[in-house]
Amino acid sequence: MDLKKRIERFKELEYEFNKDFYIKLKEGQNPHTLFIACSDSRVEAETLLQAKAGEIFHIRNVANIVPREEEPDTHPSVVSAIEYAVKILKVKNIIVCGHSNCGGCSAIRNPEGKKELLPYTWEWISQSISISDYINHKYPEMKEEDKAIMLEKLNAVQQLDNLMTYDFVRQAVESGELNLQAYYYDIGTGSISVYNYDSIFSDIIKEITSSRKLFLEQE
Ligand SMILES: [Zn+2]
Secondary structure, three states: OOHHHHHHHHHHHHHHHOHHHHHHHOOOOOOOEEEEEEOOOOOOHHHHOOOOOOOEEEEEEOOOOOOOOOOOOOOHHHHHHHHHHHHHOOOOEEEEEEEOOOHHHHHHHOOOOHHHHOHHHHHHHHHHHHHHHHHHHHOOOOOHHHHHHHHHHHHHHHHHHHHOOOHHHHHHHHOOOOEEEEEEEOOOOOOEEEEEOOOOOHHHHHHHHHHHHHHHHHO
């Protein structure tokens, strides 16, 4: 079906049958959750959380990355959406959703030629290279397939630590107004693993963070 037909169908079927709901949306938004996901077309927050329009505030980028506050080339587009969600919309949850078969994470694991072919993507995902390096160093015997999955999971949990580098996020978490969680969505099986900020991975994340800081200082 072409896109024009799709928007006509939205108006004729979805909108007309739920008109009251859509008219009420005009009054404003009150999302409970900021969902930070990969741009991957298969990862869809409204479906995973069984939510409607107005419930979820979105950030999507390649490999669901949140730049750390201390990184020199912090990307304001990501941080501005976090700032708005936390300070103005006062969302109750921030979910960072990693997923299986992630192209961004796969590029981090297989960097050959990526810098030349995809320079912007490479610059962006290189924020998570330290996680991949950590896995290589710590688990040299692990199968590549498992290393890739571990990167996808650790990369999601790492972003919770990255979020906590912003004062306004940390304060909201510490006062109990905001809850941070990482999800790992296994696309083929439909299962979602949930990790809290203080999860089984938290010690690993601390190690990765300190090695990345060291790396930045040396640069
Ligand atoms: Zn992805």
